[in-house]
Amino acid sequence: MTVAAEQAIDVRARGLTPIWTCAAVVFLLCSLAIGVLAGPIDLGVGAVLESAAAHLHIPGFTSSLTPTEEAILWQIRVPRVILAALVGAMLALAGATYQGVFRNPLADPYLLGVAAGAGLGATIAIAYLPEGLRGQRALPMAAFVGGAVAVMLTYAVGRSAKRERDAATLVLAGVTVAAFFTAWQTFVQQQNAETLQQVYSWILGNIPSTGWSDVVLILPYIAVAVVVILALRRVVDVLSLGDDEAASLGVDVRRVRLALVVAATLGTAAAVAVSGLIGFVGIIVPHAIRMVSGVGYRALLPLSVIIGAGFLVLADVVARTALSPAEIPLGVVTAFFGAPFFALVLRTTRGGGS
Amino acid sequence: MSAIELQGVTVVLGGRPVVDGIDASVAEGEWLALIGPNGAGKTTLLRAIARLLPFSGSISLGGRSIRELPRVELARLIAVVPQEPSTPPWMTVAEYVLLGRTPHLGALAKEGRRDREAAAEALARLDLLEFRGRRLGTLSGGEKQRAVVARALAQEAKIVLLDEPTAALDIGHQQQAFDLLDALRAESGLTLVAAMHDLTLAAQYADRMVLLDSGRVAADGTPRDVLTEELIASHYGASIDIVPVGGRIAVIPRRERRLTEP
């Protein structure tokens, strides 16, 4: 019998422990509750609960809200909260994934040029679409296509490089492509200076009140991305040893990296298509989780999904209630609160993390 | 059939042949020490065997060319202990050693009971059980290096390639590690190829030695054959004395010139 078995010692990796999972889920549920209850129009906790029960067809409950309030709750507020949760989950997950795949703690979901590509797509749509098509679905579609094309171009540039085709090469290719697309985007924007306000507003990022249609639109992409990435989360831990060591452990590094990048890109492009370029979520959330818990990617990735969702829901609550009934662009809120939050985490946790 | 067979192996990096037409073979259960001056191509050769580099010529394991082996199967046959391993500071020792089980896991890389047992075994062998919950960032250089060896052992591969595996270890832990590798060799028939700087240590443990210089084989044989004053002088540019010790030999550096006469 082995020494270890004699001592009945079990050697395990730190997966999703009950403590962290529970804490994360509680955080998300609280955020969702706050999101649904808070807003420029005060609906009252009891009335909201009654309305929810009525919608779930629980016998004995009827909603005491007026039709207008019902519309506000179920057609504007609830879908917006869900959208914020989806976008926040995806951005945090993509950021954590890129940090693992590229072994770069400063990686964010926009690393490979998604942001620049989507920005260019959106700017072109805003500036050049014929009048009849403007304001329709064309803008999110253009942003999505722009983001996806940018990442494909990054891969093409990376493969054509004479350097070793490793993670660092891909990142450099991403920087190149992003710079190129940003230059074009700025040019188009300046050529059509009357679009400045619209373009800037989109770039700042916001969760639109477009109802369930946007939720339905991006849900498939985000769901697929989340499933694929979470399925591969243990392999991301192997990747943190570097391309060579991971390869010597039998991992097909290029193929796994491609799968993860494609999944993360599709999900991010979908999120960006409806919400613009919301910054900070993709870097802050994974880092904060890591600093508090110190876990590896097999736990960090699923936790990023949950905490990222809750974080953005709360940020959106601030965006729509701080100057109520006016709105603050969400990108401003995430930057404003993300930075000091990060500093607080840095100060209060021991340096046990990376 | 030899465990590892190299024929005409050449690796060109940056336009230069870093490894140039190497023929060698390693028998099963053998301990081969790769020695040679800095830049001789030892690390590059090890990486070529692990198929981490493109090479020309043929490398086969037990008669099968490594070019035809799927990546996962190659990883089940060969474990690598690199010279500068990447040890993520946030990872626990347990998690790190468990990574060695990756070639045996499925696509989702979920460990089973067998895997956890293998990891526990490796930790116990390297005296690391009490460290298993500690993060790599809190370990000393020597403890980290033992963890790397433990990871390679957990992989349960028949061939282990080691690149300067004990550079950071104190003399006691160095001996412990090598004694362990030797014992495992006897128990499970491990084949070891180790690049080593310490010529005496290499002489004490290795069955055979290959001296590399400028990418070519300069000598191939038992330690006694390879460790001669002439060969060491001409390839290392060092003057040494060879001294017999307990059935093996030791290599003692000899100071030729003194700046001041005694």
Next chain:
Amino acid sequence: MLRFTALVTGALVTAFAVLVAGAAGGGSSPASFPVTITASNGKVTVAKKPRRIVSLSPTATESLLAIGAGSQVVAVDDQSDYPKNAPRTSLSGFTPNVEAIAAYRPDLVVIAYDPKGLSGALGRLGITVIHQDGAATFKVAYQQIRQLGLVTGHEAEATRLIVRMKAKIAGIVRTARRSGGGLSVYHELTPDLYSATSKTFVGKVYAALGLRNIADEADAVGTGYPQLSAEYVVSASPDLIVLADTVCCGQKASTVASRPGWDRISAVRTGSIVRIDDSIASRWGPRLVNFFRAMSSALARLRQ
């Protein structure tokens, strides 16, 4: 012989009278130069009647052509799309190129926006620049028209234009207020719900008509252009919605009505959604009257 002399004298007198009348009635007052006005760039002195005016302000373009100075205007910027016969060029008012402007050899340049020291650069080339910033009140808008009249030698026409504008607007306001007040309005600048409060020029139009602007309560910061929350707009249920984002962003009654929850809004239910041309809503020139008129008809329809 006498009859011939009488004819000739009569013709000469008539010709002279026409000349004098033309000279006096045409608004040309050669004696009124040099003239000094106070614009957004301080005191500006125009030495003599300008013959080669370049306008980089669409509002100023409309005003200049409305007061009869069209023959003195040689070039207007790419955004000056009204009136159609304005000499439109590719000059940009947002990203101006000093050399391109100077190539027209202007003796007066009118701008609404002074980026990167444009007025300074033109001044160094010896070109007179008048900067007429966006007007915040009707008074300032009228004053700008008057100033343009002064500096182009069309003071009388400018005065007449202002009088006409004021009269028409006063009439519209009287009619609108007579049919009762208390209605609320939402002015939409962009599809992501940026609006304009009563602090802004366009907001003052609504205030003059006795309408309550729902954006007023949402401007804690005081920029004049808050972004409203969809919940708030739905809850406030404005009686009239004015869309100023029809050209830039393709918004119309049907797109607004299809926004989630907006079918509860009073204006959507009664079909009181007015499309106003983006350029009319964003300028402060002679077509202010058109804006008032459009609002007035919308209110009339609403009250039926």
